[in-house]
Every structure is written in structure tokens, then in C-alpha cells.
Amino acid sequence: MFVDSHCHLDKLKSTEEHGIAKVLADARAAQIEHMLCIGVALDDFAQMQKIVGKHGDVSFSCGVHPLYVAKHGFSESELASLCARSDVVAVGETGLDYFYDKEHIATQRESFARHIEIANEVNKPLIIHTRDARADTIDMLREGHAEKCRGVMHCFTESLDMAEKALDLGFYISISGIVTFASAEELRDVVKHVPLERLLIETDSPWLAPVPHRGKENQPAFVTHVAECVAKLKGVSIEEVAEVTRDNFYSLFNIKRN
Template identity: 45%
Template sequence: MKFIDSHCHINFPDLVQDIDGILQRMHAHDVSHALCVAVNLPELPSVLELAATYPQIYASVGVHPDYEDTEEPTVAQLCVLAQAPKVVAIGETGLDYFRLTGDLEWQRDRFRTHIRAARQTGLPLIIHTRAASEDTLRIMREEGADEVGGVMHCFTESWDVAQQAMDLGFYISLSGIVTFKKAEELKEVARKLPLERLLIETDSPYLAPMPHRGKQNQPAWVRHVAEHIAQLKGLPLQDIAAASTENFFRLFHRAKP
């Protein structure tokens, strides 16, 4: 039985300085692979280096919507960067109206850039959406995101939003938030979510699942996410492990088991 952390940031300073320990604990918890997700261009080399160095680590290329004062990527630039070894996705990208306010047209333009790069490269998208689901889905439709598909990462939206995303060919990734006591709406999404559309993640170093809530998160703990989903669905843990792992390699088709 193996698990995959489909979204983490182990290139961040507090985690990368303990990379040997991170990988050892992954192995101990049956976590076979992790996808280290880019958030901006200046820090991208650290993501690519991890993927190039360690066989169990994959990488993505993109600029997070929360990074306002940072180098703006172009479609051509993202396409070139995506040719690096073990890059399996474009992102994370999307919209965040929770952390930032004011005129956010630049965020929407950046999102469109990423979708266009994904379509040109044929790579799936990693999408972040917070307090912006209507615009996120609208831009996904307008830009043809369904041509490449992808994942709605760290999903916290309603079942209706999940259905609309799945209708566009997207997977739904659940993080440690689903283990939180008050996340009742998200627990209901987890119960309804078809196994063939499920991914699991940590979003390390953030959002550690129970029983580690409040601590620095790490990929090994994605197993706790899977265990909680299994409980919610009334299914054996093996079913969650098998489905989420198979889905990972189906979506991120450049990744090899």
C-alpha cells in the first residue's frame, strides 16, 4: 500500500534543511512520491533541483496568485521551463480573493497565462482558488482548461464547485483540512467524491492534519489524510491509497511509477 503527496513545498527553507529526514519519514509512512509545487520564478531552481536529485520527487512550474510583487511569467517562459526534467505540471496558479484585495485583474491575467502554457505543453494544471470560485471556473472555461485537465488543489469549496470542476476534467485534492473537526462541508464533499477523481496532499509546510494540527506539516503525514477519507467513506484504507495513487499517475502523465 502506497500513498502520494500530490502537493507540497518541501523546497521551503524549514523543510529543505531536513530533506533527508523528510524522505526517511515518507518511506516509513509508505509515501512513495511527492510533487514539489512551484510558487514563483526566483525560487523555482530549488524546486527543480530537488526533483533532479531525488527519484521520489516531481516538480511543477508556475507562479502562485498570492505573489503580487514578483517576476511575471510569460507563456513562452513557462513552456521553456516546463521542459526541465521531472516537471509534470503547470502551477500552482489560479485566483485568491481572500488574501489580496483591490484591482486583481493582474491575477486573472496571470491565471490565463498559465492555462495557455498548459495547453501548449500538454501538461495538467495545479489550481489554487480561494474566495474566487466563480471567476476561477469562468476563466477555466474561457481558456479551454478542459483540454489539459488538472487538479483543484487543497479543495475547500462546495460540492457544486467540485462538480463543475470535475465536469471540466479536473481532479479534487483533499488536504489535512478535511481532518479538522469543523470542516463539515468539506467532509461531505469527501463522502460524495468519486474515487476516480480523488487526490490527496499535505500542502506542506502548512495545514498539518490531525493529530498533528498546529505543527509544521510534511509529506509523510498525507497518510493521515487518506485514513480520514477512508473513515468518512466507510472504505478500506487500501482503496483510498490505490485510487489516489492511480489517479496521480493518470493525471501527471509525465510521472513514472
């Protein structure tokens, strides 16, 4: 059985057209036993909770994505209150993205710092988005003592050096369908070097569908292709990847297995 440690079920077009039932049915048929639906804006939280909150094999997080901060903003007190809820298992998606948004770096940093503080306050792991901001991301995690709450570097596409620095802080490295792309040699090298006990797998659906589904809307059922690629890179069975990444997931997010 597998887990999808990072997906956006509320952003799927197929969810809008057919409801979430088919997406979840397809995931369960593919032996996906748990999915973590990720919050990206406080304005979306109520709708996301409505969509996924009643499903025992779906958990959710709460946070403001670095690319949403400048446009949407957020109330720090509301973020803190929502993250303290017993049904919220993680803080984020948060982090820094200098690739798509160089205009609002200061705003991103302020938001990121507050997310780290809140994660430590509520003792829940961080879900980190980082793009072209390697030094600042690690520096802010260190300055904020994120080793206390730990977390995951989601959809990792950065260097092995950054991965090792994140591991030193107690973080996990999450691998998405990008690992199956022909251009992802550096990422595949990272996967070879990071211990399986510190890896997670994800889809980041509805984006980044893995080979052989590139060009399609991604969904949690496709996380098995990520696991298969990781297994080949690590020289182990797909069953071992499924078991270890699943245990990593439940341990990090303090979720009881159904």
C-alpha cells in the same frame, strides 16, 4: 503505498536545518512512494530543482502562485520555457485568491489566463489554487478550454457545486489535512459525494498539518492521516484510498511508477 500530490519541500524549515534527507526518509518509512513538489515563483525554481530534482520519487511543477504574482511578477516566455521541460510534470500553482488579495484581481486573472494557455500548449495538467473566487475560477477555466489539459483543484475548500463543475471539466479534487479539522463539515460532505476515482490526497506541507499533528510543521509523511479520514468518509479501506488516489495521481500527471 501512498502519494503526496502537493507539497512544498523547498519551504520546509526542517529541510533548511537537516537537509531533505530526513523528510524523505520519514516519508518513505510512512509508505509514501511519490511526492509532487510545487513551484510558486519562477525565482524559486532553480533552488527547488536543486533540492528535489535528483530524487526519483519526487517530481515538480512550475508556476506562479496567485498571491505571488503582484510582488514577484514573471516573464511569460520564461514560464513557457520552464513548463515545457521534460522534467516538469504540471503547470502551477496558479489560480485566483480573492480572500487574501482583493487589490490585484486583474493581475491575478492575467496570470491565470496565461498559465491556462501554457498548460494547453505543453499539454500538462494545471494545479489550481482558488479561494473566494468560485465563479471566476470556473469561468476562466471554461473560457481557456482547460478541459484539454485538465488538472486538479488543490487543497479544496469550496462548495460541492464548484467541485461538480470542476469535475465536468475533467479536473480532480485534492483533499488536504483540512478535512480532519473539526470545522470542515462542508469539505467532508464534498468528499462523500465526489467519486474516489476523481480524488487526490495531499499535505500542502509545510502548512495545514492534519489531526493529530496540528500546530506542527506538516510533511509528506502525514498524508496517511488524510487518507485515513477519506477512507472513513467513503466507507472503504485505507488501502483502497491509497491505491485509487495513487493511480489517479500517476494518470493525471503522466508519471511512470517506479
